[in-house]
Amino acid sequence: MSGTSLRVAVVGAGIAGAACARALADAGHAVQVFDKSRGVGGRMSTRRVTSVAGTDAMLGLDHGTPCFAATGADFLGFVEQGQRVGLLARWTPRLAHGAALPGGAFWVATPDMPALCRALLKDLPLHTLCTVDGVRRSGATWSLESAGVTVADGFDAVALAIPPQQAAALLDVHRPDWAARAQAVPMLPVWVLMGTTDAPATGCDWDLALPASGPLALVVRNDAKPARTVLAGQAQWVVHATPDWTGAHLDTPPDQVQAMLQAALADCVGGALAWRFAAVHRWLYATLAAAPGDEPAAGAWWDAGMGLGVCGDALAGGGVEGAWRSGRALAALVTAAASGDQT
Numbered sequence: 001m002s003g004t005s006l007r008v009a010v011v012g013a014g015i016a017g018a019a020c021a022r023a024l025a026d027a028g029h030a031v032q033v034f035d036k037s038r039g040v041g042g043r044m045s046t047r048r049v050t051s052v053a054g055t056d057a058m059l060g061l062d063h064g065t066p067c068f069a070a071t072g073a074d075f076l077g078f079v080e081q082g083q084r085v086g087l088l089a090r091w092t093p094r095l096a097h098g099a100a101l102p103g104g105a106f107w108v109a110t111p112d113m114p115a116l117c118r119a120l121l122k123d124l125p126l127h128t129l130c131t132v133d134g135v136r137r138s139g140a141t142w143s144l145e146s147a148g149v150t151v152a153d154g155f156d157a158v159a160l161a162i163p164p165q166q167a168a169a170l171l172d173v174h175r176p177d178w179a180a181r182a183q184a185v186p187m188l189p190v191w192v193l194m195g196t197t198d199a200p201a202t203g204c205d206w207d208l209a210l211p212a213s214g215p216l217a218l219v220v221r222n223d224a225k226p227a228r229t230v231l232a233g234q235a236q237w238v239v240h241a242t243p244d245w246t247g248a249h250l251d252t253p254p255d256q257v258q259a260m261l262q263a264a265l266a267d268c269v270g271g272a273l274a275w276r277f278a279a280v281h282r283w284l285y286a287t288l289a290a291a292p293g294d295e296p297a298a299g300a301w302w303d304a305g306m307g308l309g310v311c312g313d314a315l316a317g318g319g320v321e322g323a324w325r326s327g328r329a330l331a332a333l334v335t336a337a338a339s340g341d342q343t
């Protein structure tokens with residue numbers, strides 16, 4: 001690598017990749033972003049629903065992270081700036097059983113969760129529906145491959161912003177030590193039920209529940225979040241199974257999972273619910289499993305000699321905040337290397 005402006009491929013358009021790409025572009029690098037999905041956001045995702053019980057509707061159910069906390073001063077500054085421009089909103093849900101919300105308020109992107117990544121990636125070259133299954137180094141430059149075809153080349157550096165188990169497959173040829181570390185990162189799976197029902201007959205005066213037992217870890221009233229579509233007389237639900245329950249039902253057919261989670265939700269709200277729309281989604285790598293006493297990891301991996309880096313939630317303590325910080329940490333390392341500072 002030479003000079004101060006590098007050509008960088010960022011693989012993954014979740015919050016880590018988006019934050020990394022934005023910081024690189026702001027530092028003057030020529031960035032291109034690649035993602036296998038149709039849109040951006042990764043695990044900050046929203047399912048579009050266009051029809052509810054045969055009636056046209058337009059609503060979004062946040063079936064990835066429902067909301068997130070901001071604890072560090074750097075991330076808090078970022079989300080407050082997002083709030084000022086109407087991209088993020090503070091959410092203080094009413095908790096079931098009068099419980100107190102640990103840590104105060106949460107944050108949500110508006111009008112949907114991917115909006116944050118869309119804003120960060122605005123004006124940057126973005127290639128969606130592009131699964132990168134190989135990164136090849138030839139001389140001093142990198143190319144990206146998908147299904148045996150070179151999809152882009154001529155990059156000075158590659159930043160992998162994808163979950164560790166998926167990064168491992170791409171790292172194996174270049175940094176087998178990183179591949180082994182990535183493979184060993186403990187990530188938790190989550191089955192998610194999302195849908196709409198008639199408003200519960202039992203009356204339900206809360207927006208968020210954290211059941212202490214049973215298959216459910218979290219119940220969210222999606223329509224109670226800021227700037228979400230509200231359908232009169234209906235309730236919108238996003239329900240997370242516990243990692244243990246999910247692990248025991250990883251290969252259970254989705255229709256059976258849906259029925260079991262619907263029954264668990266009925267128990268939680270104290271009565272049967274009349275469903276109008278329902279779907280389930282299985283996240284194999286939803287969140288980082290933190291062991292008690294774990295220190296947040298350093299932030300990002302960067303091999304300046306190769307021009308290869310890795311970022312993502314798993315490298316900086318997990319969650320949206322960790323992913324954002326990791327993406328920016330990798331961008332700072334790339335920029336430092338480009339300006340000749342290898343420290």
Ligand SMILES: Cc1cc2nc3c(=O)[nH]c(=O)nc-3n(C[C@H](O)[C@H](O)[C@H](O)COP(=O)(O)OP(=O)(O)OC[C@H]3O[C@@H](n4cnc5c(N)ncnc54)[C@H](O)[C@@H]3O)c2cc1C
Nearest residue numbers: 012014015016035036042043065132286312313319320323
């Ligand atoms: C159900 C659920 C609940 C959660 N709850 C919370 C919460 O309460 N609070 C919180 O802070 N966090 C929560 N999280 C975690 C949070 O969403 C993640 O930590 C964060 O969004 C991870 O961002 P990332 O950019 O590191 O990874 P991702 O969001 O996973 O982004 C990776 C991107 O890479 C793409 N990709 C993967 N492989 C390839 C490939 N080979 N080629 C091209 N593209 C590829 C993917 O499509 C994706 O867009 C939750 C997550 C889930 C799923």
